Amino acid sequence: MSAKQAFGVIGLGVMGQNLALNIERNGYPVAGYDIDPAKVRASRERFAGRDMVVAGTLAEFLGQLALPRRILMVVPAGKPVDAVIDELRPGLARGDLLIDGGNSFFEETRRRIKALEGTGILYIGTGVSGGEEGALRGPSIMPGGNPEAWALVKPVFQKIAAKGPDGLPCCEWIGPDGAGHFVKMIHNGIEYADMQMIGEAFDLMERALGLTPAAMQVIFDDWNKGELDSYLIEITAKIMGQQDPETGRPLVHLILDTAEQKGTGKWASDVALDLGVPAQTIAVAVFARMMSALKAERVAASKVLRGPDARFEGDPASFVEMIRQALYASKICSYAQGFQLLRAADEEYGWRLPFGTVASLWRAGCIIRAQFLSKIHEAYQRNPALPNLLLDPYFAGAIHRTSPAWRKVVATAVEVGIPVPAFSSALAYYDSYRSAVLPANLLQAQRDFFGAHTYRRIDREGIQHTQWEN
Ligand code: 6PG
DSSP states (O other): OOSSBSEEEEOOSHHHHHHHHHHHHTTOOEEEEOSOHHHHHHHHHHHTTSSEEEOSSHHHHHHHBOSSOEEEEOOOSSHHHHHHHHHHGGGOOTTOEEEEOSOOOHHHHHHHHHHHTTTTOEEEEEEEESHHHHHHHOOEEEEEEOGGGHHHHHHHHHHHSOBOTTSOBSBOOOBSTTHHHHHHHHHHHHHHHHHHHHHHHHHIIIIITOOOHHHHHHHHHHHTTTTTOBHHHHHHHHHHHOBOTTTOSBGGGGSOSOOOOOSHHHHHHHHHHHHTOOOHHHHHHHHHHHHHHOHHHHHHHHTTOOOOOOOOOSOHHHHHHHHHHHHHHHHHHHHHHHHHHHHHHHHHHOOOOOHHHHHHHTSSSSTTOBTHHHHHHHHHHHOTTOSOGGGSHHHHHHHHHHHHHHHHHHHHHHHHTOOOHHHHHHHHHHHHHTOSOOTHHHHHHHHHHHHOOOEEOSSSOSEEOOOOOO
């Protein structure tokens, strides 16, 4: 064991343990600490035989670390992060670096960075994605904060991170301030939309086509070999194949249809409203989870409210292919919205976000990893100032190719009464974005009519008001 450990990890839940093991495996001796003695015991057992120590007290932990200390906090977002910082601060020296590796809200990260200004203590708020497996084998890492801190973690983080198809690490400096956590929040918003869309595809195949999970397993596996190739499609195929050992039924049919959430998708939607970005597909994915949570009400309503009970009557195989295309087209729109959010934040906070790099960091390790991200990376390489992903020739072409099927799927869903909030909101986003004229002219007239809110004209400069005839 080395005299001083190179890296500290506070918070030894499974994520913290796995990140610690990953760091040590890559050549950096680790010191760990947790306030919970049970986690200390469990980590000591798990870390045995490695260049890892687990301290019994915070003071001991601080003494085990080489200077400047690099301390990664893997604790739940919110108050626990502030509590850990408060406890640590008296024991920290100038030049030490605190890293928040949890899903903190970026405004909190901004506040914490500000609070440490002038203390000489450096701070990074980093997105870490990939779940427990990713933490152990290679997550996608999105660090932001004090720029001078990057050199202290770059070698470690780039070593422990997942590697993209070109072998490059899925970790690069995102920017100052709360940029890292902002990017992670957008990752999660996109994750919510991806999951909702896959759910809609599943619902359509199940209810409109009557397909079994076993049949859908084959379909999702097949989709995973093409342009939808992604982790979420891959695990969906596996979920379709999972039987309940007790009943022998597909497990998915036994799972209560009430989605939970920890808030990151809501934050992304809140921020979309704050920044004035129409990220409706991301927001609708959050609302869809909220709707799912109204289980008792929905069950009651299902006995009262009527609608079509029809099945899709055409060729099932060609409808499955149309659903695949609808999913791809919708996905392009939700990513376009995610990147619009990044662009708006960039303007608001002046972070100079590297859009193409963000896409490349998401190519491996994270939950939304997908072949598709390479295409986004390429789009920003072609044009770093791309105003919207939809305007890139590759994505415009993909939408043009898939939109007839996409429209058919949304129209069919409406006809048979199956909700497709993400598919349809993405289509509305696309149709709105490509409309040179929207009915906001009427809306402006209404505002001026009832409240003299004024409007502008297309044929002359200046603020206008009309005495509307009642
Ligand atoms: C990741 C995930 C992760 C997130 C879960 C659960 O990138 O590894 O985004 O950070 O916590 O996806 O999120 P919800 O509980 O809100 O679904």
